[in-house]
Amino acid sequence: MHTQLFPGIDWVGFVDWNIRDFHSYNTERGATYNSYLIRDEKTVLIDAVKKAAADTLLANVRELTDLEKVDYIVCNHAEQDHAGAMGQVVAMMPNAEVVCTAKCKEILSGYTDTTGWKFKIVANGETLSIGENTLTFIHTPMVHWPDSMFTYVAEKKLLFSMDGFGQHVASSQRFDDEMPLDVLMEEAKIYYANIVYPYGAQVARVLEAAAGLEIAMIAPSHGLIWRKNIPTILEAYKRWSAKKSENKVVIFYDTMWESTEIMAKAIYEGVMSVPGVVCEMHHVRKSTLTELSTSAMDARCCAMGSATLNTLPTPTSAAVMTYMQGLRFPIRYGLSFGSFGWGKGAVEEISAWFEKMQWTEVVPGVKTKWRPDADVLQKCREAGKLLAEKALED
Numbered sequence: 001m002h003t004q005l006f007p008g009i010d011w012v013g014f015v016d017w018n019i020r021d022f023h024s025y026n027t028e029r030g031a032t033y034n035s036y037l038i039r040d041e042k043t044v045l046i047d048a049v050k051k052a053a054a055d056t057l058l059a060n061v062r063e064l065t066d067l068e069k070v071d072y073i074v075c076n077h078a079e080q081d082h083a084g085a086m087g088q089v090v091a092m093m094p095n096a097e098v099v100c101t102a103k104c105k106e107i108l109s110g111y112t113d114t115t116g117w118k119f120k121i122v123a124n125g126e127t128l129s130i131g132e133n134t135l136t137f138i139h140t141p142m143v144h145w146p147d148s149m150f151t152y153v154a155e156k157k158l159l160f161s162m163d164g165f166g167q168h169v170a171s172s173q174r175f176d177d178e179m180p181l182d183v184l185m186e187e188a189k190i191y192y193a194n195i196v197y198p199y200g201a202q203v204a205r206v207l208e209a210a211a212g213l214e215i216a217m218i219a220p221s222h223g224l225i226w227r228k229n230i231p232t233i234l235e236a237y238k239r240w241s242a243k244k245s246e247n248k249v250v251i252f253y254d255t256m257w258e259s260t261e262i263m264a265k266a267i268y269e270g271v272m273s274v275p276g277v278v279c280e281m282h283h284v285r286k287s288t289l290t291e292l293s294t295s296a297m298d299a300r301c302c303a304m305g306s307a308t309l310n311t312l313p314t315p316t317s318a319a320v321m322t323y324m325q326g327l328r329f330p331i332r333y334g335l336s337f338g339s340f341g342w343g344k345g346a347v348e349e350i351s352a353w354f355e356k357m358q359w360t361e362v363v364p365g366v367k368t369k370w371r372p373d374a375d376v377l378q379k380c381r382e383a384g385k386l387l388a389e390k391a392l393e394d
C-alpha cells in the first residue's frame with residue numbers, strides 16, 4: 001500500500017490500528033509509522049518502521065521498486081518505532097547506504113548488530129543530490145533524542161520532520177485536509193505534551209532554522225502529513241515551545257474512601273469562586289497519565305491530593321508525580337492535600353515533591369483524619385481560592 005505525496009515520492013509506512021500503549025503513552029486513536037520512498041535517479045527510503053511491521057514496509061516498497069534498487073536509507077532517528085525494522089530492511093536492500101548522524105549510527109549499533117552496514121554519516125546542513133531532487137540534512141538534537149535530524153527536499157519544499165509535528169492517529173487518510181483539524185490538533189498537543197515538551201528550547205531552535213525554509217509540506221513520521229494547515233501547526237509549536245502557562249489550575253487526586261475526593265471538590269469550589277480561571281479536575285485512577293499530562297501542560301497551578309496508603313501516597317499518585325517530574329511543565333504554585341487514618345504520610349510526600357519541582361505551596365498541606373469536617377472543607381475552599389488567585393498572576 002502506498003500514497004503519493006508528489007510524483008516519485010510516496011508514503012510506504014505502516015498503520016498500527018490496535019496499539020493503545022506506546023511505552024505508557026495511551027494511543028487511543030492508534031498510531032502510524034511513516035516511511036517514504038523517493039524514486040529519482042537515486043532511490044531513497046526515508047525512515048523505517050517498528051520491527052513487527054518490517055514485512056509491511058518491504059511489501060509497500062516492492063509495489064514501487066525492486067529492493068535492490070534502493071541506494072540510500074535515510075535514518076532520521078534511531079528510536080525503535082522507526083528503526084526497529086532496520087535490521088530486516090538493510091538485509092533486504094543490499095545496495096543501500098544508511099544515511100544518518102554520527103549519534104544515530106552509535107544508537108543504531110547499540111540496538112542492532114550493524115556489522116557490514118554501509119554508513120554515510122552526514123553533517124548538519126550537508127546535501128546529497130539524488131537527481132532532480134537534493135536532500136538537505138538538518139540536525140535537530142534533542143528533538144527529541146540526541147541523534148535526531150530532519151531531511152528537507154528543497155525542490156518540493158518538503159520537510160521530513162521525523163517525530164516533530166507528529167500525532168498518534170491511525171487512519172486511512174494521509175493528509176491533514178482529509179481529517180477534522182480539531183482532532184489533529186488535539187492529537188498534536190497530546191503528542192507534544194508527552195513526547196516533546198521537555199525540549200522546548202531545542203524545538204525553538206529548530207523552528208528558527210525552519211523559518212528560513214520554504215515549506216509546502218511537512219511529512220512527519222507519525223500521523224497525518226501537513227499540507228494545508230502548516231501555519232497552524234507551526235504556530236502551535238511556537239506557542240508550546242515557549243513553555244508559557246495559562247490562567248489554569250489542575251486538581252489531581254486519588255481517593256480510597258472518598259475523603260480526599262470530598263476535599264478535591266471543596267478546592268474546586270474555591271478555585272471557581274475566582275472569575276477568569278480555568279480548572280480541570282481529575283481522579284487520577286480514572287484518567288490516563290497521557291490525559292493528565294496534557295491537562296497539566298499549560299497549567300500555572302496544581303493541587304495534588306492523595307489518601308495515605310501505608311504511610312505514602314497511593315501508587316497511582318506516585319506514578320503521576322514521577323511522570324510529571326520528567327515532563328517539567330511550567331507550573332509555579334502547588335497545593336497538597338489528602339486524608340489519613342492512623343499514620344500520616346501522603347501530604348508530606350506531596351509537599352516534598354513540590355519542593356523538588358520548585359513549585360511554591362500556597363499554604364501548608366491541608367490534611368484530614370478520616371472524613372474532612374466543616375473546618376477542613378473551609379480550609380480547602382480558601383486554599384483553592386488562593387491557588388486560583390495565583391493562577392491569574394502572569
Ligand code: FEO
Binds near residue numbers: 077080081082144145
Ligand atoms: Fe517516534 Fe522518537 O520515535
